[in-house]
Amino acid sequence: MTKENKETSNQPKSKSRRRFIVQSGLGTLGILAIGTIVFRNPLRRMSYGVAETLIPPYAGKGNKANLWLEITKENNLVIHSSKVEMGQGTFTGIAQIVADELDFDITKIKVIAASTDSGVTDLLGTGGSFSIASLFTPLREMAATMRELIKQEAAKKLNIDITKLYTSNGTIVADDQSITFAEALNDVKEWKLPKTPVLRPTKDYKYIGKPIQRVDINEKVTGAPIFxxxxxxxxxxxxxxxxxxxxxxxxxxxxxxxxxxxxxxxxxxxxxxxxxxxxxxxxxxxxxxxxxxxxxxxPDKIWTEDDLREYLQVGNGNKMITQKVGSQLKENEEEFSLEFTSPIGAHAQIEPxxxxxxxxxxxxxxxxxxxxxxxxxxxxxxxxxxxxxxxxxxxxxxxxxxxxxxxxxxxxxxxxxxxxxxxxxxxxFTRKEEFQNDTFRPPTHHIIKGKLGENNLLEYMEHHYASGDVAVNSALMPGITNTLMGTDVGAMRGGNIMYNIPNRRAVQWHRTLPFATSWWRSLGLLANTFALESFIDEMSIKAGIHPGQFRLNMLEDDSKGNRIKNVIKEVLKISNFNDKTNGNSAMGLAASIDTGSPCAHVAEVSIKENRIKVDKVFCVLDCGLAVNPDQVKAQCEGSINMGISASLFEKMTIKNGAIFPENFGAYQMALMKDSPKVIEVKLLQGVDDPLPVGEPPLGPIGAAIGNAIRRITGKRLTDLPMKLS
Amino acid sequence: MKISFKLNGNDKTIDIDGSTPLLWAIRDKIGLKGTKFGCGIAQCGACTIHIDGVAVRSCIYPTEMIEGKSVTTIEGISGEENLHPVQQAWVEEVVPQCGYCQSGFIMATAALLKENPNPTDDEIDESIRNICRCGTYTRMRKAIHRAAEINLKQAEDIENDQRK
Missing domain, CATH: 3.30.365.10 (Aldehyde oxidase/xanthine dehydrogenase, molybdopterin binding domain)
Structure with missing residues (x-):
């Protein structure tokens, strides 16, 4: 028996395409399943979503009810997640969201990754930092629908008017009676979908917005066989x-x-x-x-590192203007320019x-x-x-x-x-196979030009960035991206200039490389922000203006601009930012906005015995509603440590046609000794709903470190990984 | 060849080619999956276990060399009821992200604290040289100090009990 309901909650129209189906008999007795159907062409929508750095919505598949929420006879809840857990804490966030809306004890919830047989499949996969942001509303609507369904059945079983029932931690309670969710669902053959499930008000949240313990913590400290x-x-x-x-x-x-x-x-x-x-x-x-x-x-050609650098550079490949405001710098006009590079990067995840x-x-x-x-x-x-x-x-x-x-x-x-x-x-894979057959982070090459105006702010700025494939040729975005956009939307992440400079443009030079390159946490953001924020910093020095003020003066007074300004102001405050070099140490500031989440870092860096050491990092992120503030902070810390690793150590090279090195150790990465002793994270909430978290904090870290080094040594380091000599 | 040793406190005999790296004996012959494969050349530390109480990277350790020795894996460090102090500290500081490297770090830390009950930051840097790709180092450092505290507290409690 299947019934459908096109109405959903009090959500704005843009989100109201979702409809629910409920179906009994998908599993054993007492199991309830609710599915979602969305969007005729999720891939097309997704391409636009990613390109516009908006959050793509949950993209389900098919028109049958999928098993999402399963209440067992013992009155436990199993959530079949469309997203996988890779450390980002999504399972915990999902449990919090459902627990609040359904009114269920979180310790009785188990989240599992849905197999394709169970039906829940997300065409977006898991990535782009979109999991919680994209599931926040659908999951609450689903749980709210389920809550109302359970209340309806409880009303019948208890023979009490539904308006007199309320939920409490997995039970339905009336004046002097109570019945568990599982009891209420027992033997139900026909479902009648409730009209409009009203979502709980924020003030009633017991789990959302709280630093709840990770639901997978026990398995992960005891070596459980979960991988x-x-x-x-x-x-x-x-x-x-x-x-x-x-x-x-x-x-x-x-x-x-x-x-x-x-x-x-x-x-x-x-x-x-x-x-x-x-x-x-x-x-x-x-x-x-x-x-x-x-x-x-x-093969016909034996590639070398020099060949690669010649092949992949600004001026070569498919040219695409990704940002264009005002006019272009004229030929021969006096300008300042810097050239940046980033290397081939390995994913180097520890599980092969x-x-x-x-x-x-x-x-x-x-x-x-x-x-x-x-x-x-x-x-x-x-x-x-x-x-x-x-x-x-x-x-x-x-x-x-x-x-x-x-x-x-x-x-x-x-x-x-x-x-x-x-x-x-x-x-x-063996580790050698892993390193030589990675789908690498593509190397990049950047040329940035700029000119200060009479007000000592940037009047012109141009960012040319060359990259190998990120989204292009990805199985996740088959062909559509190329034809719709003509550019690589992955390489574009962080490539446009976020400052309100009267004349600005960003130009992508894309080329498919002879080896596979693809998505690496934060996509183009890491290299693009390193280049852009290093350049901005250099210009602030030329202008003789405090690096924070220089940035703030060039940001717009709209909602996006103000949110970027707020993270910058806050990071200057919590770091007690000082622009002056203190012997062999200094602070560096950088900021970026990625998928709608602005982030600013201040890195405190020292140089001892010719070694760059990041002593402390201050991070301010505005990711909207932080469903789990502790895990959002964990993502910031992780991004910062991974960013330090990429900025100071990591590099793959091509030698005699092969990609090297072949293992850890030779592929240098940040260890405990290289990690800052203190990472102080502060979260701002500039919008009501959750925004992406797992990648935005990777943006500014490289430039923040480079900007500090510039103040200690007087030298601008323009190649990743940054080396002193 | 037959090799006899103690595994997590119990006598164990296995029949295996003695040159097989101990990691594979533990994971595939014995079936304990908490010890992880990462690199196969003792660089990443995911396979760290204890042999006679000392941290060893099992991916390059020939199984024949454990004859008569005592091997402890992540599955063997906690009691039936309580987690090991290092695991407790890991839970308190919410260290793991993906979790894959964590067994190795926990085993390396447990061995370090046995040798040096209250390590300084520099001593931690010197001895904990595993790789964590998620970048949980910052929380791990806190957890290592916290584990040292828990150990100290437990030792004091035992001492106080004995005085009573």
């Missing part, structure tokens, strides 16, 4: 894969006879670009892999990529750490030539995401091996 790499299917084999080291090469010839004589019942699966070595244990597969003799073809695949009888089960459950399903189905319906993707907790798990080609490789061997196969 993709921990998954097992009975009778499974272990696989490792050999791939070409040289960009563009494929397998020419291979001799596997020595390997096949190694212990562990070695099996080989060979394709054009990869060779799978499968054994009874992973250690045996690795040992056998070392015995493989393989010749790779020599991989999947457990079981393919038999025309069906496939894939257990995997993925950010794109839906795309993983589609790609495996396509590769096996079976219907998507016959591929169940079961997402696990992710041992880091950062954009790396938006591409899950390894699920296809695992599925192909399982299909050929007729056994379940667990395949995961």
């Amino acid at each position: 993709g790499i921990d998954a097992e299917i009975e009778d499974m084999l272990y696989a490792t894969v050999l791939r070409p080291e040289i960009i563009g090469s494929t397998i020419e010839s291979v001799n596997t006879s020595a390997a096949e004589n190694m212990p562990g019942n070695i099996r080989i699966v060979k394709r054009k670009n990869w060779l799978g070595v499968i054994a009874d244990s992973f250690a045996e597969a690795l040992a056998a892999k070392n015995e493989i003799e393989i010749n790779w073809t020599t 990529n991989g999947a457990v695949a079981d393919v038999k009888d025309g069906k496939a089960t894939i257990i995997i750490s993925t950010q794109v459950v839906f795309i993983t399903q589609r790609q495996v189905a396509k590769a096996l030539n079976i219907s998507s319906k016959n591929v169940n993707v079961i997402p696990t907790f992710l041992g880091g995401g950062f954009g790396r798990r938006l591409n899950t080609n390894h699920a296809v490789i695992a599925a192909k091996m399982s299909e050929e061997l007729g056994r379940p196969v667990k395949y995961f």
